[in-house]
Amino acid sequence: MAERRKFKKRYCKYCESKVEYIDYKDLNALKFSLSERFKIMPRRLTGNCKKHQDMVTIAIKRARQTALIPYIVDRKNVIENPFEIIK
Numbered sequence: 274m275a276e277r278r279k280f281k282k283r284y285c286k287y288c289e290s291k292v293e294y295i296d297y298k299d300l301n302a303l304k305f306s307l308s309e310r311f312k313i314m315p316r317r318l319t320g321n322c323k324k325h326q327d328m329v330t331i332a333i334k335r336a337r338q339t340a341l342i343p344y345i346v347d348r349k350n351v352i353e354n355p356f357e358i359i360k
């Protein structure tokens with residue numbers, strides 16, 4: 274079916290840059306998988322592979338505990354789409 278998706282290409286960004294381990298302190302890597310409200314993006318949108326999505330999930334949850342990433346975002350503090358910042 275010729276269905277248009279929001280994220281056209283589906284490939285794992287972490288596999289492409291050959292990331293072996295995602296550290297919770299490496300926010301630049303985590304931002305690939307965070308929405309503008311710092312929610313974890315689902316795999317069906319980012320195209321991450323299972324291995325890296327699991328790593329990202331753990332890393333983001335750790336980063337939240339260490340206050341590197343907010344749990345919730347107020348309406349005032351919503352940043353632009355992190356996907357556009359890191360291009």
Ligand SMILES: [Zn+2]
Binds near residue numbers: 286289321323
């Ligand atoms: Zn991957």
